[in-house]
Amino acid sequence: MTEQVRVLIADKMDPRAAAIFRERGIQVDEKSGLSPEDLQAIVHDYDGIAVRSSAKISAAIMDAALPRLKVIGRAGIGVDTIDVPAASARGIVVMNTPFGNSITTAEHAIAMLFALAREIPQADQSTQAGKWEKNRFMGVELAGKTLGLIGCGNIGSIVADRAHGLKMKVVAYDPFLSPERAVELGVEKVELDELLPRADFITLHTPLTDQTRGILSREALAKTKKGVRIVNCARGGLIDEAALKEGLESGHIAGAALDVFAQEPAKENALFGTPGLICTPHLGASTNEAQVNVAIQVAEQMSDFLLLGGITNAVNVPSLSAEEAPRLKPYMALAEKLGRLLGQIAGTEIRSIDIEVEGAAAELNIKPISGAVLAGIMRSWSDTVNMVNAPFLAKERGIGVREIRTEREGDYHTLVAVTAGTDNGPRRVEGTLFGNSAARLVKIFGIPVEAELTGQMIYIVNNDQPGFIGALGTELGENGLNIATFNLGRRKEAGEAVALVAVDDPITREVAAQLRELPGVREVVPLSF
Numbered sequence: 001m002t003e004q005v006r007v008l009i010a011d012k013m014d015p016r017a018a019a020i021f022r023e024r025g026i027q028v029d030e031k032s033g034l035s036p037e038d039l040q041a042i043v044h045d046y047d048g049i050a051v052r053s054s055a056k057i058s059a060a061i062m063d064a065a066l067p068r069l070k071v072i073g074r075a076g077i078g079v080d081t082i083d084v085p086a087a088s089a090r091g092i093v094v095m096n097t098p099f100g101n102s103i104t105t106a107e108h109a110i111a112m113l114f115a116l117a118r119e120i121p122q123a124d125q126s127t128q129a130g131k132w133e134k135n136r137f138m139g140v141e142l143a144g145k146t147l148g149l150i151g152c153g154n155i156g157s158i159v160a161d162r163a164h165g166l167k168m169k170v171v172a173y174d175p176f177l178s179p180e181r182a183v184e185l186g187v188e189k190v191e192l193d194e195l196l197p198r199a200d201f202i203t204l205h206t207p208l209t210d211q212t213r214g215i216l217s218r219e220a221l222a223k224t225k226k227g228v229r230i231v232n233c234a235r236g237g238l239i240d241e242a243a244l245k246e247g248l249e250s251g252h253i254a255g256a257a258l259d260v261f262a263q264e265p266a267k268e269n270a271l272f273g274t275p276g277l278i279c280t281p282h283l284g285a286s287t288n289e290a291q292v293n294v295a296i297q298v299a300e301q302m303s304d305f306l307l308l309g310g311i312t313n314a315v316n317v318p319s320l321s322a323e324e325a326p327r328l329k330p331y332m333a334l335a336e337k338l339g340r341l342l343g344q345i346a347g348t349e350i351r352s353i354d355i356e357v358e359g360a361a362a363e364l365n366i367k368p369i370s371g372a373v374l375a376g377i378m379r380s381w382s383d384t385v386n387m388v389n390a391p392f393l394a395k396e397r398g399i400g401v402r403e404i405r406t407e408r409e410g411d412y413h414t415l416v417a418v419t420a421g422t423d424n425g426p427r428r429v430e431g432t433l434f435g436n437s438a439a440r441l442v443k444i445f446g447i448p449v450e451a452e453l454t455g456q457m458i459y460i461v462n463n464d465q466p467g468f469i470g471a472l473g474t475e476l477g478e479n480g481l482n483i484a485t486f487n488l489g490r491r492k493e494a495g496e497a498v499a500l501v502a503v504d505d506p507i508t509r510e511v512a513a514q515l516r517e518l519p520g521v522r523e524v525v526p527l528s529f
């Protein structure tokens, strides 16, 4: 009986997420606000964890969730609350919902621009305090001003579009923004050192990475125009908060609007109370529309993965749509078996792996096929490997991986071939699908052998000589091993031959040793699939 798929929603999320999981037959628990310790104590029961930005998913939580946890879904964009390298190393897929809250967050940034320009929160507070300080609040217009965008991806480009509507001039610093895209967006692509002194308003829209941490450092802030106003609705950590405070106090910076902070939740912060500062508690994505979007999207994506194997918006593994998944499934099974065979018979350290797809297979997404090959090969070395962590493990071990696609058809309408580069030369196995679904080995180290790779098998290399098959059958029979299938191939008459024999029970070391003693036998490897 297959086990019930279970998902934990570990943060406050729109109820539509839970409804979708249930509709798709997944059992779901909703437990937000748990301490890391409490979360760690319960995660082992779940195949998936869905989060927003409060629940932090550390390596320790993942370890407590293994071996069951397969996917972590982020109902939002930033995955900085999830230890993604740790997830990759453990074979756990991490997915986000990259577009669901972009408009909402861009609108929050624009709202912050207006709030800064007209000191709306301060004026509101003063008015409601009965002060009527009409002369205290003298604002600036946005029209005609220069907006400096740091980061011009999904959200940055929406902000640019809205800023154009407000008649602002937009300059953008983003090393990954192509000149063509900049033209399309109507923004002037500039270096950071040019943006800082030119911008009347600066708004940040980059992820927090080693390159962007402290991008508005003390030195950078010192280069800004006097009277600059700064908005951060991206990530805390992009601005040096102490330097920002000094800039606000000295009057060099006229205002700063922060939705995000270096430490969150920011219940205390040295910046609080500084003149010109406006804060919101990480509300960028908090609209009904955005929360419905990301909740639906994360639940659909996680369900597709857990139920169908489809992978969308994963940040640590190539995508595989729910439509592609059924077509790729038999190929991935074939690829995994070829890898598994090669991993067991390569005989020495593997230094490189070439994965070739030919004919019908060449029309498919090759990444999942190569991931399955690598997982198959490495399963001989590790129980916890899967197609998510296999590419990382290969890289870690210095194994070069190449993917080769050949459109033409050879002897088979579809073929997957895997060549392992070893100190003993290349070791190549080839396989096909019969009837588009039945995985079959068709060649092993250049010798044609047609075999289903299944269950317990023995791989034997021997001299092609009379009497060998009889002797092998007798030896297996005397050890109580029933032969399920027997597949033979030879390089040439009286030359090197191979046998792949499926048996009903596992082959012990002793039996393998006895088989090695048979006349003409060169190599015996027990296999399991």
Ligand SMILES: NC(=O)c1ccc[n+]([C@@H]2O[C@H](COP(=O)([O-])OP(=O)(O)OC[C@H]3O[C@@H](n4cnc5c(N)ncnc54)[C@H](O)[C@@H]3O)[C@@H](O)[C@H]2O)c1
Binding pocket: 077, 078, 079, 098, 101, 102, 105, 150, 151, 152, 153, 154, 155, 156, 173, 174, 175, 176, 177, 205, 206, 207, 208, 209, 211, 212, 233, 234, 235, 259, 260, 282, 283, 284, 285, 286
């Ligand atoms: N406040 C919120 O609630 C909220 C909501 C949604 C997103 N966010 C955050 O907003 C940020 C932007 O999200 P997005 O969807 O636009 O992401 P995105 O990936 O579409 O865009 C990020 C842009 O930053 C650029 N970039 C990367 N490194 C850079 C560098 N060193 N210097 C300059 N630019 C660099 C990238 O090229 C890319 O164009 C993310 O940090 C995300 O987590 C916050």
Ligand SMILES: O=C(O)CC[C@@H](O)C(=O)O
Binding pocket: 052, 053, 075, 076, 077, 078, 079, 101, 282, 283, 284, 285, 286
């Ligand atoms: O879930 C939230 O409220 C914040 C989301 C935001 O930080 C994101 O990166 O998408």
